[in-house]
């Protein structure tokens with residue numbers, strides 16, 4: 001219920017006093033000329049439309065002045081044709097945690113959204129990456145779907161995409177599908193079914209997450225092909241010593257390397273510039289100081305700060321005293 005404290009009928013909602021949720025909602029929507037009944041379009045954020053967590057089964061019609069639309073945590077199964085036709089100013093579309101299936105998304109539904117930079121479709125039932133995504137996208141979230149592969153050249157012209165999240169899908173291989181992403185800095189393909197590291201990543205890549213797959217080896221020269229890589233996660237795979245060419249991690253740009261939960265018996269050689277190295281839960285039997293420093297001359301030491309070696313086959317006794325010179329920035333080695 002609401003009642004007026006003052007004001008004319010025209011301006012009434014500006015002056016009402018609300019004491020329940022429905023009334024507050026009416027007030028919130030009062031100034032937005034055009035807002036679907038199911039959603040909230042608060043006057044304080046005139047370009048946002050909030051439709052999350054309200055058991056929606058369809059996307060409400062999106063008015064043309066809306067730039068940010070929040071539709072997460074509903075039961076939306078498809079994206080009907082035309083629903084975004086007037087909404088050509090959309091910048092963010094958040095559809096996480098719904099029941100979207102690929103069959104119910106038409107090929108042309110996003111293509112006209114020339115200002116769209118962020119599209120979140122994670123935690124749905126998609127079996128493939130939607131076609132004809134706008135080239136303006138910078139941030140595409142597709143994790144926790146049922147994607148098994150993607151057609152080559154799918155991302156060919158998406159030259160502004162910087163973040164691509166595909167974790168928690170069923171991807172077995174990637175065939176040339178990522179080369180077009182000239183600006184891609186972060187790729188997360190963890191928790192998939194990759195048997196090997198895909199062949200071709202964009203050169204700008206800085207963060208590569210491939211943990212929780214079934215990868216057995218790293219190709220020789222892999223990191224030198226991607227000179228901007230700083231963070232590489234390969235934990236929870238099936239890596240063995242045999243699968244790691246001798247110098248494969250000796251690249252000066254790498255800052256963080258996660259090889260935990262694999263089958264390694266030796267500490268691989270790493271660059272002096274590496275700062276975080278995770279090797280816990282492997283089968284490492286010896287502490288090889290030469291993996292970190294080839295000579296110890298007092299000036300040339302490792303930049304390593306975090307070194308995890310716990311849940312391996314070594315103990316603190318196996319760490320030589322000289323390690324204190326080489327690993328002088330490591331406050332304590334977890335064994």
Ligand SMILES: *[C@@H]1O[C@H](CO)[C@@H](O)[C@H](O)[C@H]1NC(C)=O
Pocket residue numbers: 061064086
């Ligand atoms: C789209 O916008 C036009 C012009 O503002 C309007 O006439 C039309 O009703 C809108 N479309 C829908 C489906 O509401």
Ligand SMILES: *[C@@H]1O[C@H](CO)[C@@H](O)[C@H](O)[C@H]1NC(C)=O
Pocket residue numbers: 114135136137160
């Ligand atoms: C890519 O980003 C640049 C810089 O923000 C922008 O000028 C350009 O229009 C974008 N490309 C597309 C296809 O939207």
Ligand SMILES: *[C@@H]1O[C@H](CO)[C@@H](O)[C@H](O)[C@H]1NC(C)=O
Pocket residue numbers: 247250251252269271294
């Ligand atoms: C590791 O790389 C550095 C810098 O490129 C190089 O000087 C060094 O010899 C390499 N280490 C080994 C063992 O090849």
Ligand SMILES: *[C@@H]1O[C@H](CO)[C@@H](O)[C@H](O)[C@H]1NC(C)=O
Pocket residue numbers: 299300
């Ligand atoms: C550290 O070692 C590298 C080669 O590994 C060498 O190029 C560099 O000059 C050394 N730095 C110092 C301060 O001795």
